Amino acid sequence: MTKTVTDVVCPFCGTLCDDLEVVVSDDGKQLTEVYNACVIGTEKFLHSQAKDRVTRPRLRQEDGSWKEISYDDAAEYTAQMLAKAKKPLMYGWSSTNCEAQSVGHEIAEMVGACVDNTAAVCHGTTLIAVQDIGIPSCTLGEIKNRADRILFWGCNPAHAHPRHMSRYSIYPRGFFTGKGQKSRKMIVVDPRVTDTAKLADVHLQVEQGRDYELLNAIRVALNNEWLPDVVAGIPAQKIREVADICKSGRFGIIFFGMGVTQTLSKNHNIDEAIALTKHLNEFTKFSIMPMRGHYNVTGSGEVLAWQFGFPYSVDLSRGFARYNPGDTSTIDLLARGEVDAMFTLGSDPGAHFPISCVKQIAKLPSVCIDPHQTPTSGVSKLHVPVAFCGVEVGGNAYRMDNVPIDMRKVVDPPAGMLTDEEFLIKVRDRVKQLKGAA
Template sequence: MSKIITDVVCPFCGTLCDDLEVKVSDDGSKIEEVYNACVIGTEKFLHSQATDRLTVPMKKDDAGEWHETSMNDAVEYTAQMLANAKKPLMYGWSSTSCEAQSIGHEIAELCGAVVDNTATVCHGTTLIAVQDVGVPSCTLGEVKNRADRIIFWGCNPAHAHPRHMSRYSIFPRGFFTGKGHKARKMIVVDPRKTDTAGMADIHMQIEQGRDYELLSALRVAVRGAPLPETVAGIPREIIQDAADTLKSGRFVVIFFGMGVTQSLSKNHNIDMAIMLTKDLNEHTKAAIMPMRGHYNVTGSGEVMGWQFGYPFSIDLSRGFARYNPGDSSSNDLLRRGEVDAVFVLGSDPGAHFPFSSVKKIWDLPSVCVEPHYTPTTAVSKLHVPVAFVGVEVGGCAYRMDAVPIHCRKVAEPPEGVLTDEEFLKLVLARVKEIKGVA
């Protein structure tokens, strides 16, 4: 016999689709079907059933060979590593629950660690820009029900957020957008002809790295001032047409991704995009929103904000929180050799950090808490397998629009496999014993 669990949240991307239905066996041991999810979201659920899944911690010996170890030994190694390090790095946190993040931050505070999340290599520049100039934003529900002018700048939701356009931004029929995509105009700014660009009413094929200039030109066009013949490879007529299209809408929303945040000018690009949004508000209603990748990277910034006052790159080594991206960022610390241990949970720096940083992880005492085999687990000294958050354990996550959503448990983890939260609680208790903290 089987049962279907409804209203399941997908723990893949920042869209956090909450309309999935999952068919499971009566005892919850097997996921049989996943309905309504995109291909990637479906694979996230089904991958938890992999027959070659690691279920016991693995530790490297001095010769670099992997051996099974007990969970008690894994907790002891992790606690000793963090407690005895002068300045450990605790990185990741974007693919786990807010509850686990909070416990991890408590460990970081006790150990004088640097705690950082994946925003440091994606939307950290966005957070810096928001601190500079503020942000006029909204929820995805407002986008669905009200927005009739959509910009996708430096992002490709057709591949990275597969249900974003069908659930919220382009195709759905909302309360005030009853004609769906027929009543919306879509502008894509991207140097490549992506699948998202192929659906656009206007594709502005910008020259690589010249987002700041084009954003400035759009601000000029919105204000009705004269433009040069071309800006960033885009003819004046197309820029003016895009500005007029935006001004004629009832509600404009700018979605932007790493094509803007990690290109030349970094946070200044986002400063200019936010100011463009403010300029548009002189003519119509406008909002702006980052396309966050990991399903709970937004939540990680929120939890760090509650506990320390800053959203990423937080240095606790002096006994209080210091925030100085570029100095207290993970890659900078690793490349300068300023940390002496690395703890990774809920991310994969081995796949996304520069080689020089990954080599430091290889050289240092390191722990990776991760359900999968990944490039990071390969370079770490200890790999601790845990349950899949949002599949085998519930927990809170924040959608890309900063709306908190509770993820549901739909299946049982393999016997003996702990959750992130359970493992971190054991490590916290042991660190307190080592540090002599009540």
């Protein structure tokens, strides 16, 4: 016999779709079907049922093999590693709930760690720009119901956020819009002809790394001022056409991704994109929103900011919070060989960081907390598998528009398996003893 759990939240990307239906066995131990999710979200749920799943912590032996240990021993190893280190790095946090993030930051404060999340390699530049000049934003619900001008700049939701267009931005029937793409104008700015670009009314195939100039040129076109014949590979006539489309809408939105946050000019691109949004508000209503990747990277920034005042790359090694991205951020700390222990939770730097940084992680005492076997767990000394957040344990996560959403537990984790938060509480309590604070 089975039962269907409704209104389930998908813990994969920053869209945090909250309309999933998941079929589970009556005893809540097995998950059999997932409805409404995209293929990536479905895989996340089904992966929890994998036959080869690691269900107990594993400590690497001298010959490279793994030895299974208890959660208590794993917590002891982790607490000792962090307490002994002069400057540990605690990285990740974007694929776990806010409750676990909060406990992890308590540990970071006690051991004087550098604590950083995946924004350091994606939308950290956005956060810097927001600190520079603020951000005129809105919710995804407002976009669904009101927006008739949609710009995707340096992002490819058709692949990275597969239900974004159908739930919020292009295809839904909004309260003040008609149904589908006909009621909206879709503009894509991308050097590549992506699957998202193929759907656009206008595709501006900007030259790689020249987003700043194009953003600036659209502002010039808004004022009907002089433009050179071609800017960033785009003819002036096309730029004026896009400016006119934006001006003539009732409500517009710029969604932007790593194609603009991590290319030449970085945070200055986002300064200019926000300035363009502000400028467009002289003609109509316009908003701007980052396309956040990991499902709770936004929450990680929120929780860090509540606790330490800064949203990422926080250095607590001097006993107070310092924030200087480019100096206190993870890649820089690893590249300079400045940290002496590596703790990873809720992300996979082994798969995404420069190889020199991954080699550095492999040299350090290291712990990886992750339900999956990943390239990071592969180079770490201790791998602690945990329950899947949003599948086997609930908790709070922040959607890309900063709306907090409570995730639901739909199935039990394997018997005896701890959640991120439960494991971190064990580590925190032991670190307190080791530091004489208990």
